[in-house]
Amino acid sequence: MQIDTPECVLFSGPGVASDGESPHQPADQLLTAGNGSTTASVLLVDALLVDRVGDASALPEHVVIVATDERATAALGRRAELSLAGIADRAARRAMIHAACQLAIARFAVTTSEAEFQELSGIGIGLMREHDRIALLRLIVARCKRLTKSDGAGLLLASQDEDGRQWLRPAVYDFDSIKGELFDPSVRHLVDDTSIVGHATLIKQPVIVADAYDLPPHALFEMNVEFDLRFGYRRRSMLVVPMVDQLDRVLGLLLCVNRKTDPDAKIRTKEDADRYVIEYTKREVRLTRMLASLAAVAIENARLYAQIERALDGFVEASVSAIDLRDPATAGHSLRVAALATRLAQDIDRKADGPYGDVHFTPAQMRELHVAALLHDFGKVAVREDVLLKSKKLPPALWERIDARFDLIGRTIELECCRTRSRASAANVDAELAARLNELERFRGIVRAANEPSVLDAPTASELLVIAARTYERPDGTVAPYLTSDELHYLRLPKGTLDDRERAEVESHVTATREYLSNIPWPDDLRHMVEYAYGHHELLNGDGYPEHLTADEIPIQTRIITVADIFDALTAADRPYKPSVSVERALEMLRAEAATGRLDPELVKIMQESSPSVR
Template sequence: MSFFVDGSNDPARSSTRFGRDALTLMNIVEARLVADARIEDRTVVRPHPLLVTVRSDRLFAVLAPGAIWDRAREVLRPFAHKLASGEAMLVLVGSPAIGDVAGALNRGLGALVSPDPSADELYVAIHNVCELLESKARAEARGKWLNRYRYELGELIEIAKAITTERELDKLLSLILEKSRFITGADAGSIYVVEGDDPDPLRRTLRFKLSQNDSVPFDAREFTLPVSPRSMSGYVALHKRPLNIADVYDLPAVSPYGFDRSFDAKIGYRTKSMLCMPLLSRKGEVIGVIQLINKKRAADRKLRSDEDIEDQVVPFDARSEELVGTLGSQAGIALENAVLYTEIHHMLEGFVRASVEAIEQRDPTTSGHSRRVALLTVGLARALERDAAGPYRGVTWTKDDLRELEYASLLHDFGKIGVREQVLVKAKKLYPHELAIIRHRIEIASRSYEVEILERKLRLVQRGARAEELAALDQELSARKAELEAAYAAICAANEPSVLKGGDFARIEAIARETFTDFSGDVVPLLLAEEVACLSVARGSLTPAEIEEIRNHVVHTYQFLSQIPWGKQFRRVAVIAGSHHERLNGTGYPHRLRAEEIPLQSKMMSVSDIFDALTASDRPYKKAVPVDRALDILGFEVKDGHVDADLVRVFIEAKVWSVLEQPGAPPSALSALSPR
C-alpha cells in the first residue's frame, strides 16, 4: 500500500499539495537509478509517488524531496522504525527550506543531493549511505556478539565454579547435563559414564546414568551398553569427537551408527536434532559422553506434538557445539575429580570397615559395639540440632561433620589392637586358668585334710579307740570338705563381675586367711594375695593394672589415627576418638581434660559408649541392663560429673536408642550417610 500525505491512495491529491515539480523530480530520480548499471544488484522500488527506495538485502536508502521534511514528514512514517533501528537512511533531494539539517540527522538523514542530481551524484550518495548502514550493522552485530560473548563467558565461569565445587558424582552429572542444556537451549539430554579400565576401549562399557527432559516426564533407570560404533554415544566414546545430527530419524544408509526409535515410542517423544560430546580426562581419555537432544528456538516451549517439533526444533549450530565443547573440557576434568573423590571415599570407608572388623576379631566379646556407638552418636548429633531449649541450641552439622563423627565413633576402640587379648576378653575377675588353679588347690587341701584324718584314725585304732571316736573323725572330715566346697562356691560367686560397686569381700578375705599343708609339708593359703586382689574388684572384672592397660587403648587409638592423612574434612577424627573417655570433672583419661577442653563430639560419644556398654547383650562378663536401668545409670554418671547433663537429656527425650530397634536399620552409620 502507498502512503500519501493526506492518507489517501490518490497520487493526484498528493501532487496537488507538492506540485508537479516534486513528482517530476522523483520520476527523474527513479529513472536515473533504474538505468544505472552500477546499482543493478540492488532493488529500486517506488512505494509512494514522492519516495524511492534502493534496497540491498535488509538495508536500504529512502530518497525523498527536501520539501517533505518541511511540510509532510508523515509520509516517512512507515519507515520510521527502520530509520530508527539503523536498517534504513534518508537521502533528501534538495535541502529543506527551513534548514533543519541537524534535526534530520538525528532522524536518519544520511545524505543531501542537489535538486537536479546527476546519476553519479545519486550513485555516490546511495553508495555512501549503504556503506554507512553496513558499517553500523557490523558495529551493532559486533556489539551484540560481544554482549553475547560476555554473557556466555559469564555463564561458563559460573558453570565452571558450580561443577568444580560439586564432589558427589550423581549431583555433578545432573549439574553438567542441566548446564549443557541451558547454554544450548536443548529440550532434553542424557549422560553416560565409561566403566572399565581395559586398554581396549571396545571391552569397556557405557553406563547410562541419568536423563532430563523438559517436555515429557519419565523414569529413567541405569543400564549399560558396550562401547561400540553402532550407537551414537559409543561412536563418540571410541573416536573422541562430537556428533552433530540434524535429524536422527534421517541418518544416511551408510552411517555406522543408528538410532533406536523404540524409546521415543515408549515415552511418546520425538527425538530430532542431537549433539553428542565426549567428556575427556586430563590425559585425553574419554570418561563420559553427554547427549543433548532437540535444540529449541524458544527455551520455554514444550514439545508436545509433531507440530511443535517442526516449529521449534532446529539443528545444533556451531556456536552450541563450541560452547558444549568448552563446557565438556571442564566437565570432564570435574567428572574425573568426582570419580577420584568417590574412589577415595570408598577406599576410606573400606579402610574404616576393615579396621572395625579387625577390632571385632581381636575382641569378639564386643562385636557390634563400634557400629552401635556410631549409630547412637550420629543419632544424638542429629537430635541435638533439633533441640531448641538447651545450651546447644543452634548447633548444626554439615554432612562432613557427621561423617567425621561417624568415623571417629567407629574407630574409637581401635587402640584395643595394642591390648593383650586375654585382658580384652576377660569375662570374670579371674582368668579361667587361675580359677582352675584355685580349684586344684582346694582339692589338694581336701585330700591333705583327708590324709590327716586317716593318720589320726590310724593312731586311734592302734590305741583301741571306740567306734564313736572314729565316727567323729569322719564327721569332721565331711564338715571340712563342706567348708572347702562352700569356700570355692564363695570364690566362684565373687568371681562374677558386677555393673555397680559391691561384693562380699569380707568372705574372700576370711578364705584367704585359711591355710592347709600340701603334700610337701608346706603351709599354703587357700588364696594368694594376687587372687584376693582380683576377687576384690568392686566393679567389673578387671584389676587396677588391667584397667590401666585397657585405658591405654585410647592412647593407642589416638596415636594410630593421628598417622592417617584424613585431610581437612576429617582432621579431628583422632582427637574426637581419643577423648571419649575424658570426664567433665577432669577424672577421665588419658589426659584428665575438663569439660571445656573436651570436644562436643567426644562428649556425645561418651554418652553413647556408656549406654551401649550397659545395654549390650554380647558382653560375657555381664548381663544386658534394661534401657530404663541404663538411663538411670547415665543419670548417676551426670551426678558424678562424668557426662554432660544436657546431652543425656536430649538422648533421653529423643529416644536416640530407638535407632537400634528400627527394622532394617543399617549396620552402621556409614550405610545411612554414604551415597549409593
C-alpha cells in the same frame, strides 16, 4: 556447519540520520536495556542525546560510543572512542562507523569469552566439589542445557560387556518440553555407525545435526523417531559431544537437543521447531567440548573417590571385625553403637526446638559420626588379651593355682589325720577331718564368690584376710599361706574385675585409638573423625579420661557416641563380667549420670523420647 559471526547493531537518537545501508535502532532500546545488551553495539551520540548518555557507566562495557557532532564530542570527551565531528564526506563517515563496528565486535567477543570462561571455571569448580555420582551427572546435564540454550540435554555412559562390545546407557535426560521419567534404565545403545550417539563415540568427535528429520546424504547414521513418538516431541537440531579422558577413552556422551531462541518455548510439533529451534554453532560446540572435558575429569574423579570410599569402608569393616575377634565378649558392640549414634543424630536433626533445635547434620557429617562410632574402640587391639577378656577378679592362672592349692591342702589334711589315727580314737579323727575339710570347702566357696565381678561386701573382705592368714605345710616341709598377697590383692578389689594397673591399660585404648587412626590419611570429610572417637570416654564435668575435658571442649558428635556407648554397655547381654539391664533401667541410669553433670541431659532426653527405636 553454520559459521557464527557477531552482528553489530547501530543505535542512535532521532537527530542522527541513517546512511541507508546500515539502519539504526532507537537509542532508547540500548539505554533502557542497560547491561542487558547481548550483541556488539555502537551508540551514535549527537547534541540531542548527549545529556541522556551521561557518564555512560550504565552501558555495557562492549558498547562503542561515537560522537557525531562538535557538542557531543566536547561533552563526551574521552568517553567517546571515535568522533565524526567535522567529517562531511559520507564515505569517510561510513568508514569510521564500520571501524567502530569492528571495534564493538572485537570488544563483544572478548567480553563474551571472559563471561564464558568465568562460567566454565565456575562449572569446573562445582563439578570437582561434587562427589555424589548421580548428583554430579545431573549437574553436568543442567549446565549443558544452560550453556547451549537447549530445550533438552542428556548424558550417556559407556560400558563394555563380557564379549568386548561397547554400549551406551542413558544416565540422565532433562527436557523442558517433557516431564516425568524419560528413559528405561535397561535401555542401551550399541556403539556403531547406525545411531548418532554410536557414530560420535566411534569417531571421538562432535557430531552436529541441523535437522534430525533431514539428515545429509553422506550421514552413516539414521534417525530413530521412536523417542519423538513416545513423548510427543519434535527433535530438530542436535549436538553430540564425546567425553574423552586423558587416556583417550570415551567415558560417555553429552547430548544437546533443540537449541532455542525462546527459553520458555515448548517444542512438541514441527511448527514449534520451525518457530523456535535454531542450529548449533561453533560457539556451542566449543563450549560443550570444554564442558565434556571437565565432565570427563569430574566423572573419573568421582569414580576414584567412590573407590577410595569403598576402600575406606572395607578398612573400617575389617577393623571392626578385628576388634570383635580381639574381644569376642563384646562382638557387635561397635556396630550397635554406630547404629544407635546415627539414630540419635537423626533424632536431633528432626528436632525444631530445645538446645539442639538449630543443629543439623549434613550427609557427610552423618557418615563421619558413623565411622567414628564404628572405630571408637579400635585401640583395644593394643590391650593385652588376658586383660581385655578378664571376666573375673583373679587372672585365670591364679584361680587355677588357688583351686589346685586347696586340693593339695585337702590331701594334706587327710594325711595329717591318718598319722594321728594311731594316737587317738578313730571317731574323733574322722570328726576332725570332716570339720577341717568342710571349713576348707567353705573357704574355697568364699574365694570363688569373691572372685566374681560384683561389689565386695565388708564381711567377705574380712573373711578373706582370715583365709590369707591360715597356713599349710607343703610337701617340701615349708609353710605357705592359703592365699598369697597377689591373690588377695585381686580378690579384695571393691568392684569390677580390674585393678588400677589393668584399668589404666584398658583405658589406654582411647589413646591407642588416636595414635593408630591419626596415622591414616583420611579424606577431608572425615578429618574430625579421630577426635570424635578419641573423646568417647570424656564426661561433661571433667571426670572422664584421658584429657579430662569439660562440656565446652566436647563436641556434640563425641557426646552422642558417649551416650550410645554407655547405653549399649548397660543393655548388652554379651558381657561375661556383668549382667545386662533393661532398656528402662539403662535410661534411668543415664538420667542419673546426666543429673550429676557427667552426661548431656538433652541427649539423654532425646534418647528416652525415641526409646522404642533403641530396643
